């Protein structure tokens with residue numbers, strides 16, 4: 321199952337994140353894939369907004385692999401762009417969070433390698449012309465498939 325959405329603006333991607341957040345539960349994992357500037361942090365801001373976290377506080381400072389925000393649910397925002405190996409990913413306590421009480425959103429999730437839990441929602445971003453981004457959502461497990469069923473409604 322795949323959902324594709326052509327976002328035509330930053331605001332539209334934020335709205336999509338808010339919509340997604342409305343269906344997220346504790347323990348859910350959303351993995352974001354796509355090149356620099358493709359919209360991963362923008363979607364994360366939308367998810368934050370949907371969890372009643374001030375979206376402007378969400379950013380991806382260099383050398384910080386994990387930021388934690390308290391909202392309706394805790395949001396664990398991983399940005400693994402600068403992660404060099406899985407040991408570095410482990411060193412921030414990633415497993416405790418991924419299998420923890422909040423929602424995990426992981427930018428550059430491919431850097432997680434085998435630490436990446438099987439059941440996750442994958443969101444791929446592709447640049448299109450100007451402010452357009454093709455956003456492709458897919459699921460890879462029981463929970464993420466159920467989540468996608470809800471997203472479609």
Ligand SMILES: Nc1ncnc2c1ncn2[C@@H]1O[C@H](COP(=O)(O)OP(=O)(O)OP(=O)(O)O)[C@@H](O)[C@H]1O
Pocket residue numbers: 327328329330331332333354355356357358359360361362363380401427450451452453
């Ligand atoms: N439709 C769109 N959706 C999302 N962002 C858009 C869109 N159109 C333009 N933009 C702009 O593209 C940029 C996306 O930046 P963002 O930080 O979200 O990317 P990123 O994928 O997190 O990059 P990085 O890999 O550097 O972390 C922002 O400047 C945003 O305003």
Ligand SMILES: [Mg+2]
Pocket residue numbers: 360361362380399427
């Ligand atoms: Mg980013």
